[in-house]
Amino acid sequence: MALEHAILVSLLEKPGSGYELARRFERSIGYFWTATHQQIYRVLKRMESDGWVDVRDVPQYGRPDKKEYSVAAPGRDALSAWLYEPTEPESVRHDLAVKIRGAAFDDPAALISEVERHRQAHTDRLAHYLAGETRDFGEPPADGPLNAERELQHLVLRGGIAYERMMIAWLDDVLATLARFDAGR
Amino acid sequence: MALEHAILVSLLEKPGSGYELARRFERSIGYFWTATHQQIYRVLKRMESDGWVDVRDVPQYGRPDKKEYSVAAPGRDALSAWLYEPTEPESVRHDLAVKIRGAAFDDPAALISEVERHRQAHTDRLAHYLAGETRDFGEPPADGPLNAERELQHLVLRGGIAYERMMIAWLDDVLATLARFDAGR
DNA sequence: CGTTGCTATGCAACGGGGTGCATAGCAAGA
DNA sequence: TCTTGCTATGCACCCCGTTGCATAGCAACG
Structure with missing residues (x-):
């Protein structure tokens, strides 16, 4: 915990x-x-x-x-x-992945709107992160050597940005694949 | 649930x-x-x-x-x-991110070994995924049109691969940043 | 023959997380 | 004045996830 x-x-x-x-x-x-x-x-x-x-x-x-x-x-x-105490890498919970594998036993194309909703949520978050990055980390601090708090907050934010970008790219892959099922019928 | x-x-x-x-x-x-x-x-x-x-x-x-x-x-x-019922995008839980922001109030460089452990875990998982991809999806099925089950399983696996690649890249960013704190003292 | 180890199922208990609900002060607008 | 809405704190309850423990069949090894 x-x-x-x-x-x-x-x-x-x-x-x-x-x-x-x-x-x-x-x-x-x-x-x-x-x-x-x-x-x-x-x-x-x-x-x-x-x-x-x-x-x-x-x-x-x-x-x-x-x-x-x-x-x-x-x-x-x-x-x-x-x-500094070792922590196990987090266990993931992606219901979208469950849904995608489950869609094989139903109509895959019907998932498209749900995936698009998720994609929208991730693009919104990405935009939000990028705005925050420009606002808070746009220009160098110029307050001497290394500001640990600022640097590390930026580092974590970059992680969030990378995550959202990855998710959007994957969701595009998902949409393209689902579209092939839609056309295939 | x-x-x-x-x-x-x-x-x-x-x-x-x-x-x-x-x-x-x-x-x-x-x-x-x-x-x-x-x-x-x-x-x-x-x-x-x-x-x-x-x-x-x-x-x-x-x-x-x-x-x-x-x-x-x-x-x-x-x-x-x-x-097809809308699901909220998952809530994230990244203790590493908490640790990184917390390290600003302690010794950031001491986190390096912990981050390296996580990086190792992610490269292991990536290798495992890639091996599974070659094994299960290496060559086209050739069983006619679209095999939904197979295609969608591969799709989810590609998501896992993208996730691990992103994490490794970000953890490299983390390590580089922490190293700068190490050198800065 | 005893131990170890894997398959296979299950109970009991604890603690964390989430939902719903309640209260209370105060501001602003209908 | 009444309602809506935001700040601020809290209780009660339930479900889920986790841990520990127990049982039992059977194989393999020493």
Whole structure:
């Protein structure tokens, strides 16, 4: 389980409330690690009782007060320990692949619209990533040597971009193949 | 949830026992949908009581008897219905990405060996896929028009190959970036 | 003859993730 | 004023996935 570690990283990048974390998990961090707000609140509570994070009540005007979390020393240590501990490569779950193999026993061409939906979602995400890349990493930082946080965030983003490009290319292959079945009948 | 659908597809490709399914989920289907044998037995039992699959006791000599499952008409219908029903693009879970962003708050260069482990795992899988592609799809089938099952299995395998190639390229990017931090100190 | 190892099936229990629902403050517009 | 909508936190429940354990047949090896 790495949700707690993903939260630690996010809080190190910037302290915030459970609600703010939940919104970060809809963007940024959420591109490679998803979580709902209930999960986050639950885990935050556990992390707090374990001493991994500190809490601070922040009164707000014009909106409800919030609890701002930040990483405590034991949390930093826990993250450190996890960072260099071997993790198994993720297990994949691609329902589209299941559907494609299943389509052999039905009408393959009928899958086309579903595949096109997925292709659209991936082109949207790619556009979103590329816009973010231009915005956040467009010009060199010029703040001296190496800014680790910035460099590594860019590195992860490049991974997302590569992933989306690969998916779009494969989905084009899928569409071309399905079209041959459509024509073949 | 699509485990039941993955099982249906696998049983349509070839009827078999829970044990055989579990081994298929360690290869082939398992490349894009994982499951343990306990999950499979549990779901098979539910699918049987729902009438999705038929069971046949197969006595065996030299080894324990087995129950061979095959897809029944309601199972086929359920698969059909699911195939063309919109599915959300999968939510991603890349702990490596979390680790990389987290490394900004620790020693980035210490991640190198972990990344190399992952790179090795991906090159292994790629080699495995490529060997399977040559073995199973090396020469054209020559059995007339379009063999949907074969074509679509190859299509999915090409997706796996593209994924591994992309990952390896990105991991090279990761290693190059981490090396710059190593040299920078 | 005992151990190891593979085939084959299954139970029990735990924990994480997801869905639905509830509450509450406050702003803005109908 | 009432409703809608956003911020903010939380509970209860269920299902799924994972781990550990158990059983049992049979083969092969030492």
